[in-house]
Amino acid sequence: MRMRAATLSGVKQPLIVQEVELDEPKANEVLVRMVASGVCHSDLHVITGYIDRPYPVILGHEGAGIVEQVGPGVTKVKPGDHVVLTYLPACGKCQWCHRGFPNMCDQGQHLRSGKMLDQTSRLHTLDGQDISNFLFVSTWAEYSVVPELSVVLVPDYVPLEKACLFGCGFSTGLARRPMPCTSALERASPSWAAGGWARRPSRGHASVTRA
Numbered sequence: 001m002r003m004r005a006a007t008l009s010g011v012k013q014p015l016i017v018q019e020v021e022l023d024e025p026k027a028n029e030v031l032v033r034m035v036a037s038g039v040c041h042s043d044l045h046v047i048t049g050y051i052d053r054p055y056p057v058i059l060g061h062e063g064a065g066i067v068e069q070v071g072p073g074v075t076k077v078k079p080g081d082h083v084v085l086t087y088l089p090a091c092g093k094c095q096w097c098h099r100g101f102p103n104m105c106d107q108g109q110h111l112r113s114g115k116m117l118d119q120t121s122r123l124h125t126l127d128g129q130d131i132s133n134f135l136f137v138s139t140w141a142e143y144s145v146v147p148e149l150s151v152v153l154v155p156d157y158v159p160l161e162k163a164c165l166f167g168c169g170f171s172t173g174l175a176r177r178p179m180p181c182t183s184a185l186e187r188a189s190p191s192w193a194a195g196g197w198a199r200r201p202s203r204g205h206a207s208v209t210r211a
């Protein structure tokens, strides 16, 4: 389908709202009509080049919307459901999810790739060039195809323009409040299902992922 999205072509380039192509959701993916999206400093970091991403890219990572279509195998949501998007997918099956640390889910290993979980793209320019997604959600667009693992079902009465902030800003601020930590792992993992900073010791390196 064709839709409009704010596209960034490179570091310090202007955002250009233009038509792009969006593929249908594949297995375990969801097409969401975006209703609201926040603007986070991490988006600005990509614009300034402080965070490096493959370009062109469609930014935005705290969004909320309504499910339009689901791909094969999706069981969590159905068309018409209201959802908040989370840029940290949580599978519920890996060792980290089982230990109560969904922010370190193994599915996050491709967070920086600009591709979907299967390492292919759903976003393309009109002449067929792949466009990177941002953190699997790319919310600065009319629609987004996201992993089922990246949607959180919310009641219909929740205003989506407020709920979208749970995708990063609110949960990041909540997680960064002073609080007692009982283990090194907890100190290294200040944020939870969505939002903020997540250290990933399972990757064998000590870098900090900011989103």
Ligand SMILES: [Zn+2]
Pocket: 040, 041, 042, 043, 061, 062, 168, 169, 196, 211
């Ligand atoms: Zn953010």
Ligand SMILES: [Zn+2]
Pocket: 090, 091, 092, 093, 094, 095, 096, 097, 098, 102, 104, 105, 106, 107
């Ligand atoms: Zn997991």
